[in-house]
Amino acid sequence: MNQADHTNNILLSDDLPTPDDKRFEQLAPSYLKMVGLEWGCIFAVVIVINVAVNMMAGNSFATLMNEGVAPFLLGGSFIVLILALIMPGLMWKSQGYQLRDNDVHYKHGIIWRAVTSLPYVRVQHVELESGPVERLFKLATLKFYSAGGGSADMKIPGLPFATASKIRAFVLKQAGADDGSDPAGDNADE
Amino acid sequence: MTAATQPGTMPMSDAAAQPVAGKKTTSGLMLQSDKWQRISPLSILYYALKFIMAAVRNGVQALAPVAAVVATTGENRWLALGALAAVAAVGLLIGSILSYLNFKFRIDHDAFLIRSGVLTRKRLTLGFDRIQNVAFREPLYFRPFGLVILTLESAGSTSEEVNLAGIPRPLAQTIRQYVLDRKKTATSSPNQMAEHQNTGAAAEAKPAADLLRQPIGELARYGLSNNNIWVFAGITAGAIGQLDELWDSAFVESLFSGVGDVVGTGIMAMTTLVVFMVLVGLFLLMGTSVLGAIIINYKYHLTYQDERYHRTRGLFERQETSVPEVKVQSLKIMQPIIARLLGRFHLVFKQVGFEGKQNKGNQQKFIIPSVTWAFTGELAKRLFNNNDILGARLSPISTKFITRHAVFSFGIPSLLIGGLWTIGMGWYGLVPPVAVVVVVWPFIALRHRRYGFAINDTHAVVRSGLLGRTYTVFPLFKVQTMEIRQSPGQYRSGFADLKIKLAGQNLTIPYMPLNDARAWRAAAMQQVETSDTPWM
Numbered sequence: 001m002n003q004a005d006h007t008n009n010i011l012l013s014d015d016l017p018t019p020d021d022k023r024f025e026q027l028a029p030s031y032l033k034m035v036g037l038e039w040g041c042i043f044a045v046v047i048v049i050n051v052a053v054n055m056m057a058g059n060s061f062a063t064l065m066n067e068g069v070a071p072f073l074l075g076g077s078f079i080v081l082i083l084a085l086i087m088p089g090l091m092w093k094s095q096g097y098q099l100r101d102n103d104v105h106y107k108h109g110i111i112w113r114a115v116t117s118l119p120y121v122r123v124q125h126v127e128l129e130s131g132p133v134e135r136l137f138k139l140a141t142l143k144f145y146s147a148g149g150g151s152a153d154m155k156i157p158g159l160p161f162a163t164a165s166k167i168r169a170f171v172l173k174q175a176g177a178d179d180g181s182d183p184a185g186d187n188a189d190e
Numbered sequence: 191m192t193a194a195t196q197p198g199t200m201p202m203s204d205a206a207a208q209p210v211a212g213k214k215t216t217s218g219l220m221l222q223s224d225k226w227q228r229i230s231p232l233s234i235l236y237y238a239l240k241f242i243m244a245a246v247r248n249g250v251q252a253l254a255p256v257a258a259v260v261a262t263t264g265e266n267r268w269l270a271l272g273a274l275a276a277v278a279a280v281g282l283l284i285g286s287i288l289s290y291l292n293f294k295f296r297i298d299h300d301a302f303l304i305r306s307g308v309l310t311r312k313r314l315t316l317g318f319d320r321i322q323n324v325a326f327r328e329p330l331y332f333r334p335f336g337l338v339i340l341t342l343e344s345a346g347s348t349s350e351e352v353n354l355a356g357i358p359r360p361l362a363q364t365i366r367q368y369v370l371d372r373k374k375t376a377t378s379s380p381n382q383m384a385e386h387q388n389t390g391a392a393a394e395a396k397p398a399a400d401l402l403r404q405p406i407g408e409l410a411r412y413g414l415s416n417n418n419i420w421v422f423a424g425i426t427a428g429a430i431g432q433l434d435e436l437w438d439s440a441f442v443e444s445l446f447s448g449v450g451d452v453v454g455t456g457i458m459a460m461t462t463l464v465v466f467m468v469l470v471g472l473f474l475l476m477g478t479s480v481l482g483a484i485i486i487n488y489k490y491h492l493t494y495q496d497e498r499y500h501r502t503r504g505l506f507e508r509q510e511t512s513v514p515e516v517k518v519q520s521l522k523i524m525q526p527i528i529a530r531l532l533g534r535f536h537l538v539f540k541q542v543g544f545e546g547k548q549n550k551g552n553q554q555k556f557i558i559p560s561v562t563w564a565f566t567g568e569l570a571k572r573l574f575n576n577n578d579i580l581g582a583r584l585s586p587i588s589t590k591f592i593t594r595h596a597v598f599s600f601g602i603p604s605l606l607i608g609g610l611w612t613i614g615m616g617w618y619g620l621v622p623p624v625a626v627v628v629v630v631w632p633f634i635a636l637r638h639r640r641y642g643f644a645i646n647d648t649h650a651v652v653r654s655g656l657l658g659r660t661y662t663v664f665p666l667f668k669v670q671t672m673e674i675r676q677s678p679g680q681y682r683s684g685f686a687d688l689k690i691k692l693a694g695q696n697l698t699i700p701y702m703p704l705n706d707a708r709a710w711r712a713a714a715m716q717q718v719e720t721s722d723t724p725w726m
Contacts, residue, residue, distance in 0.1 A: 102719040114675035117711055119718040122670045122725075146670040147542060147693040147726070153671045 024096030024107055030137045031158025035088040038133070043084035047077055097156050104144070104171065106154050118154050120174035122146045128168055130161070140164040144171070226294035226305065230337050233293070233356035236329070237286035295354060297365070300372050302342060304352055316352060320344045322517055322541060324366045326359075326510035333508075338362045342369075366512065370498070398495035401569070404559065406484055408534075412559035413483030414476055415529035416536060417658075423475050487559055494572065499539065501556065513556050516724055517541050519694040520664035521573055523566055527657040534560045537569065540662075540694040542726055570663055579649040579663055584642030588685050591641070591701040594677075595634045601627050643699050645710055648717060652690070652697050662697055664690075667721035669714040674707050690714070693726060 050073060090110045098105040103119040127143040134140060134157075142164050143152035159167065288308045295304050302316040323343040332338060340354040340362045354362070404412075413419075488505035498514040522538040529535065539556040558569070570580045604623040633656065640655035651663045673689040680686055680701070688707040690697040699707075 103715050109675070112675055112677050113681065114673055116671060116673040117715060118671045119669075119715055121718060146691070153691065 024098050024105070027092060027095050027097075027156075027158030028139060028160050028163075030160075031139055032088055032092040034133060034137045034139060034158070035091055039084040039088050043080050046080050050077065092158075095158065099167065099170070102174070104154070106156050116154050118144055118146060120171055123171060123175040126168050126171055126175075127152070128164055142167060224296070226296050229290070229293055229295075229354055230335070230356035230358075231290060232332065232335060232337060234283075234286045234290045235331055236339065236355040237289040238282055241282055241285060295352075297368070302352065302369075314352065316342060316344055318369050318372045321369055324369055324512055326362055326366075326508075328359075328504075328508035328510075330506050332356065338510075340365060370496070370512075370514070398493040398500070401494055401499075402490070402492040402558065402561065402565070404487060404490035406488075408560040409484045409487045409490065410480045411529075411532050411534055412487065412536065413480030415526055415532055415534060416479070416483070416559070417524075417526045418482075419475055419479040422479065426475070483559065490559065492558060499556070501558075511556065513539055513541065515573065517726055518573060519668050519692050519726070520662050521570055522695075523661040523663070525655075525659045529560075530658060532560075533562065535563060535566050537561060537566060540692070542693040574649055574663065574665060577646070577649045577665075579644065579646055579651050580661070582644035582646060582651065584644045584651070584653055585702075585706070587638065587641045587643075587699065588683075588701040588703070589638065590679070590683060590685060591638045592631070592634050594679065594701070595637075596627050596631055600630050600634075641699065641701075643702060643706075643710075645713060647713075650710065650714075652699055662695070664692055666714045666717035667723060668692055668725050669718055672711045672714055674704075674711060676704070680704075 054073075087110075094110045094113065095106075095108045097107075102121075103117055105115055105117045107113065107115045124145045124147055127145070128140050129143060130140040138161055139157070140159050140161055141155055141157040142159060144154040144156075146153045156167075285308060289306075292308055292311070293304075293306045295302065297303070300318045302314075302318070302321075304312070304314040304316065306312050306314075321342050321344055323341070325341040325343065327339040327341065328337075329339065336359050337356045338359050340357055342352040342354075344351060354365075357365075485505045487503045489503065491502045493500045497516070498512050499518075501509075501511045501513075503509055518539045519542060520540040522540050524536045524538070525534070526536075537558040539558075541556070561569075567578075567580050571578060601623065604626040605620075608619065608623045608626075637654075637656050640653060640659055642653040644651050645666075648667070649663065649665050651661055653659060653661050669690060670693055671691045673691075675687045675689065676685070684704045685701045686704045686707045688699045688702055688710060690699075690710075702710075
């Protein structure tokens with residue numbers, strides 16, 4: 001490959017002449033449900049612990065009210081409830097990925113928006129991970145690793161099984177395309 | 191082989207299928223053989239020293255048995271201690287001898303095979319393509335016998351590092367040449383490889399370029415100006431602070447009262463005394479640092495040959511390290527504040543490595559101490575295909591960086607913390623947080639001014655620092671990943687933080703214009719995806 005034939009078209013989207021940060025593919029809708037469930041659980045746990053602690057301390061609602069603690073407790077629960085309601089949607093909306101001929105991009109972050117970019121030729125290995133909750137929703141997380149770092153350089157959550165393995169196969173194929181330039185690591189034995 | 195013979199690439203398996211180049215080397219030593227080879231018996235000494243060093247490093251734990259003996263024996267204390275020492279010595283000797291006997295190595299095609307270990311047997315296959323550095327060390331006790339320690343550093347982890355302690359220097363040189371040649375032929379086309387086999391060892395006819403020899407004066411400058419001095423000072427100060435018992439002891443008390451008798455107890459006298467002591471401490475630190483720099487870097491000699499940099503240094507233990515040009519991920523140019531006064535820069539060839547990796551000592555860092563800006567520029571050109579990125583004008587980052595950190599990193603936290611403390615103080619409670627911001631403001635402004643970035647078609651440079659300065663120069667095609675991140679404020683004003691991940695380190699350019707960040711990303715991606723130069 002030399003510089004003259006370098007093309008870098010958007011692969012899974014419409015024909016775009018230039019890469020555009022706004023054209024990202026959404027994560028699976030069931031991922032929204034999964035995140036919603038997780039936040040709901042967090043909310044439930046907070047409430048349950050609150051109630052349990054107060055019951056054990058023998059405080060009735062009336063005494064809490066009188067001591068002026070209740071507003072804080074209620075306020076706290078209310079904030080967690082609001083977060084539990086809006087966070088999953090915001091999170092889901094903020095995340096997305098873009099596969100191109102030669103690189104993959106992943107955007108995330110509600111307040112701090114970030115876009116991570118990884119060229120396929122720098123991918124050392126790819127991990128497909130699916131935890132118990134993810135399996136319940138038939139989802140998987142793709143982890144991409146490049147050189148010289150312990151943790152994954154890019155994690156794309158909320159992908160349906162089939163999509164995730166399709167992407168993994170594609171990325172590995174692209175990563176191995178000019179393997180000659182980097183014989184290290186891939187077929188070395190431990 | 192010259193630089194021109196690097197265009198094609200071929201898969202590893204094909205290269206391995208080719209007949210092996212030259213079975214017997216010029217020095218008549220067997221390189222390729224089915225027989226396992228041993229290192230010199232003198233390596234027993236090396237292992238013994240290694241064990242002792244490990245024991246010293248473990249310090250307190252290693253002394254625990256001794257303490258136990260002392261505590262439990264009473265009358266026969268010395269006898270018991272003597273017995274213990276004898277047992278330790280015998281154990282050391284046996285351990286060292288067994289280590290020597292159990293260490294065997296051989297070279298098979300394109301891999302190093304090692305067997306080692308006394309209690310836990312270890313077999314290691316280290317492929318040449320994974321060898322990052324081939325380094326020699328020549329300790330004092332090996333010098334009369336012409337032996338060296340050959341260290342093979344792998345790109346992976348330290349557990350794959352191999353030390354061949356005590357092999358003759360010619361053999362070490364042959365191995366190094368062989369390893370580097372094999373690495374190269376593995377990435378050359380078959381034709382060139384055949385050609386290489388024909389010409390054999392004569393291929394490295396190109397003379398070495400003599401780049402740098404550092405006299406003691408320069409090494410002293412390095413000792414004075416490198417940042418290790420402050421790290422060391424911090425550790426020392428911490429250690430002294432820990433010695434509560436010492437400060438409370440009658441000794442210190444009597445010392446101070448004694449001094450008080452001599453110089454008087456007035457504020458002036460005491461202040462002078464403290465200043466004097468601090469100066470003495472500083473002087474001692476600098477002296478130690480200079481001495482250390484000279485011992486480690488004595489007769490520093492840097493050469494370039496055959497697409498790799500070669501360094502020799504050291505007073506007691508001569509070290510020879512080679513770094514292939516392609517392995518250098520970036521050039522780090524450091525100028526701490528004192529180096530600035532001396533007009534010098536310290537350079538580091540950054541290689542693939544994990545952050546926070548243990549045992550990644552000075553020895554492995556390829557430092558070029560105390561050089562001028564002119565030398566730096568020339569070295570950068572040599573390293574980066576004659577690219578003059580260092581001559582480029584650096585763009586500043588946005589001044590919003592200053593307000594952001596003044597408000598969010600210092601203002602609001604100190605307001606929150608201060609708010610708790612100063613609840614009863616009314617409006618005066620605002621004074622401490624404001625004071626904090628006023629004090630840190632110049633430093634944030636200074637940090638802002640140090641940031642700078644420049645890019646051309648193939649290379650980029652990032653500058654950062656506070657009092658000193660650090661430049662990082664890297665070829666765009668060595669970038670691993672990039673991230674553009676925007677806070678809500680940056681999103682509104684069109685700025686972004688750009689995080690660049692190289693194989694050896696991470697760089698961040700805060701508050702650069704979003705369009706610049708995007709241009710950097712596009713340029714880097716384009717370079718990575720079109721370049722067929724191996725990046726490591």
